[in-house]
Amino acid sequence: MATFPALKPATRRYSMGVFPVTEERGFGGGSIRFRHGSTAYGHTLELGFVALTQAQAKLIRDHYREQQGGYRSFRLSSQAWAGHTNFYDLVPSTTDWRYDEAPTEVHLNNQYVDMSVRLLSVPDITSSGAAGLTRILTLSLNAGSATVT
Amino acid sequence: MASLIYNSAIDDMARGAIDFDTDTFKVLLVTSSYTANKDTHDKRDDITNEVSGTGYTAGGVTSACTVTKDTANDKVTLSLAAVSWPTSTITARGAVYYKSRGGASSADELVAYVDFGGDVTSTGATFSLGASTITLQN
Numbered sequence: 001m002a003t004f005p006a007l008k009p010a011t012r013r014y015s016m017g018v019f020p021v022t023e024e025r026g027f028g029g030g031s032i033r034f035r036h037g038s039t040a041y042g043h044t045l046e047l048g049f050v051a052l053t054q055a056q057a058k059l060i061r062d063h064y065r066e067q068q069g070g071y072r073s074f075r076l077s078s079q080a081w082a083g084h085t086n087f088y089d090l091v092p093s094t095t096d097w098r099y100d101e102a103p104t105e106v107h108l109n110n111q112y113v114d115m116s117v118r119l120l121s122v123p124d125i126t127s128s129g130a131a132g133l134t135r136i137l138t139l140s141l142n143a144g145s146a147t148v149t
Numbered sequence: 150m151a152s153l154i155y156n157s158a159i160d161d162m163a164r165g166a167i168d169f170d171t172d173t174f175k176v177l178l179v180t181s182s183y184t185a186n187k188d189t190h191d192k193r194d195d196i197t198n199e200v201s202g203t204g205y206t207a208g209g210v211t212s213a214c215t216v217t218k219d220t221a222n223d224k225v226t227l228s229l230a231a232v233s234w235p236t237s238t239i240t241a242r243g244a245v246y247y248k249s250r251g252g253a254s255s256a257d258e259l260v261a262y263v264d265f266g267g268d269v270t271s272t273g274a275t276f277s278l279g280a281s282t283i284t285l286q287n
Contacts (some may be wrong), residue, residue, distance in 0.1 A: 138286040139159065143152035143263040144231060144279030146241065148271040 002066050004097070005059035006077040011048035014090065017121060018042050027140055039139035043091050044100065047080060060103055073098045073122045096122040104107040128130050152243075155259040156281060157191030167248050167258055170216045171229045174260065175249040176232055176278060177209030178241035185243070185262040192271040193257035194246050203273075204237030208254075212246065229260075233277040240270040244278055 017040040026032045049060070067074060073096035084090070100120040105113050161167040182198035190196070199207060213230040229246055246260040263281060 090281050140284045141154050142282045144281040146265045146269040147277045
């Protein structure tokens with residue numbers, strides 16, 4: 001697993017992800033929600049790098065190739081969260097990332113490069129602590145009817 | 150009042166106090182004066198206003214229970230068999246299923262209350278209660 005290059009982004013756009021919850025219709029027509037786990041997933045992180053040198057831009061390009069695009073997941077360096085003393089309130093410490101799309105570049109004056117990278121979180125399924133299962137069983141009563149003969 | 154499953158029954162199932170496969174279950178009849186409370190009623194001694202009349206014995210009759218696992222539809226069905234009180238003269242508004250331990254009513258766990266929707270009266274006739282099923286859907 002190749003850690004993302006230790007480059008400090010100029011901009012950062014982040015979303016907190018979603019929890020594995022599905023909604024079904026109950027017998028009475030109301031909605032029932034099933035929580036399949038307690039770990040959020042689908043965090044997105046867009047990192048904007050401004051005026052990178054060509055050598056720095058190559059680090060990101062090479063990293064993208066090594067991960068074969070969005071195929072392999074990887075960890076971020078602390079530089080990705082520079083400015084946050086503790087970013088674990090943003091994402092679980094065991095979160096991996098993968099490329100959600102190819103990095104984009106804007107070349108400036110044939111010398112510097114602006115790059116934008118969009119990442120998608122991958123919950124660490126190899127972690128030793130597995131989330132428990134919460135499942136709701138539905139009980140229903142089909143009552144017998146009384147008759148007189 | 151609608152038919153209901155007593156909350157205590159779910160708790161008793163979880164704790165092993167009720168085994169639908171091997172325990173004995175009975176069903177008794179109650180008049181309209183009984184108000185089922187799914188939260189506070191848990192044992193047979195909470196049941197008031199059981200019917201009385203010709204052809205009816207206090208405590209009701211046995212209702213055989215069959216447990217069926219349906220893996221195709223991800224559910225387990227608990228079927229409580231139909232029962233009847235032949236040649237009876239009684240008036241009932243509902244029925245209560247419970248686990249019968251054969252002793253004090255305070256020891257018998259409640260399972261479900263069936264609301265007939267109105268008084269049903271038999272006069273020297275057979276009072277029948279159809280089968281009831283409890284479904285646990287996964």
